[in-house]
Amino acid sequence: MKTDTHFYYQNDILTVDGVRLDELAAQYGTPLYVYSKAAFTDHYRQYADACHAHHSDEIGSLVCYSVKSNSNIAILNILGQEGAGFDIVSGGELLRVVAAGGDPGKVIFSGVGKTAAEIRLALEHDILCFNIESLAELKRINRIASEMGKTARVSFRVNPNVDPKTHPYISTGLKENKFGIPYEEALDSYLTAAKMPHIAITGIDCHIGSQLLDDAPLLEALDKLTDLFDRLAQHGIELHHIDIGGGIGITYDSERPVPVADYIDRVFHRISAWKKARYPGMPFTMVFEPGRSISGNAGILLTEVQYLKTNAEKHFAIVDGAMNDLMRPSLYEAWHGVLPVTQRSGKTTSYDIVGPICESGDWLARQRELAIEEGDLLAIMSAGAYGMAMSSNYNSRGRAAEILVANGKIHLIRRRERTEELFALETVVS
Incomplete structure (x- = not known):
């Protein structure tokens, strides 16, 4: 397995940007992000550089990082300073963006179940746009905006019924998925919104899925959005942005996702030709919502081998990391690379990497050829996305600490949870 360019061996020790991972484990313990x-x-x-290459007086872009992939405020602060906007799916994520110093005016609020409290919070912070996922939601937002004396900027998340050819759990653009307005109903939905006094229609959105290795489904969805854009214009509804969502995949093992720059180039070439022919002189913005492709290969999970166990069928490496620390293998049967922090010579054995949780589904990797001993450290690769963000306290396990290495310096950006904190909000009934 090829490592990311930021995680590499020096003198047989795995490092992150030159900082030894064994030293981080010794100082902060394991499991450790x-x-x-x-x-x-x-x-x-x-993303940003590829988009900037296509900027003009008429066409701009906004790269909205998908907060759900990794929501630590240190990460959000870094990306905000880079100029990123943010794609959120909850009021909690909005407050994280604000706490991190992010600009609410660059926030797009997605998600099928926005509560009244979340809508009020977003309107109070004057976010850029709500991505509407149902007419019921649209009516609620209009009512709440009216009560607050505000106007809500909205786009519709249109479900184009395009097959992203990805895992069914992370496919979001087919008819059977819960997300978005069906493509066939989108025109009527926009016409309904146009009559609402506290709604300002600003754009159109879609998100067909995650971990796409080929951009052809995304470009197919884009064509459907521009067709709908044209039909809306014929009814006097002017849009100012198209949000194509996220979806570009990463390399976990041997995948070869389309290069981001190539994908962005193809998007802008299509948009530029379409806009030049249909809407010359109109200011316009392309919006992207990448998450995994920014965070996935920017992080790893460190874990220590507690026991090596063999039965009649299997060899197990029992580690202190578990499904509560990294849910993806149990949830999706997702593949993560596993590298020993210290490279050893000699014979390898095929191990299943399993955790201590009392579930048969508690595994991090299967059938990995490793030369390891008890007490060795393993790096679970490509864990920067949907790792810590999906972690839990199952089996009363405190969530892991998080470390950020920046310019050779080590920063503790989230300390390890203490056991007593896990029941601090609970009360014994006498």
Whole structure:
């Protein structure tokens, strides 16, 4: 397995930007999330630089980082300083963006179940746009905006029924998915919104899924959005942005996702030709919502081998990391690379990497050829996205600490949870 350019071996010890991972484990314990600031900024700039190359007086862009992939406020602060906007799916994520110094005016609020309290919070912070996912939601936002004396900027998340050819749990653009307004109903939905006094229609959005290796489904969805854009214009509804969502995948093992710059180039070439032919002189913005492709390969999970166990069928490496620390393998049967922090010579054995939680689904990797001993450290790779963000306290396990390495310096950006904190909000009934 090829490592990310920010995680590499020096003298047989795995490092992050030159900082030894074994030293981080000794200082902060395991399991431990470790991130590279340089990786986050490099991955974000792949989008920002590619977009900037296509900017003109008429066409701009906004790269809205998907907060759900990794929501630590240190990470949000770094990306905000880079100029990122943010794609959120809850009021809690909005407050994280604000706490991190992010600009609410660059926030797009997605998600199918926005509560009244969340809508009020977003209107109070004057966010850029709500991505509307149902007519019921639209009516609620109009009512709440009326009560607050405000106007809500909205776009509709249109479900284009495009197959992203990805895992069914992270496919979001098919008819059977819960997300968005069906493409066939989108025109009527916009016409309904146009009559509402506290709604300002600003754009159109779609998000067909995550971990796409090929951009052809995204470009197919884009064509459907521009067709709908044209039909809306015929009814006097002017839009000012198209949000194509996220979706570009990363390399976990041997995948070869389309390069971000190539994807961005193809998007802008299509948009520029379409706009020149149909809407010359109209200011326009392309919005992107990357998450995993920025955060996924910017972090790893460090874990220590507690026991090596063999039965009639399997060899197990029992580690102190578990499904509560990294849910993706249990949830999706997701593949993560596993690298020993210290490279050993000699014979390898095929191990299942399993945790201490009392569930048969508690595994991090299966059938990995490793030369390891009890007490060795393993790095679970590509864990920067949907790792810590999806972690839990199952089995009363405190969530891991998070470390950020920036320019050779080590920063503790979230300390390890203490056991007594896990029941601090609970009360014994006498």
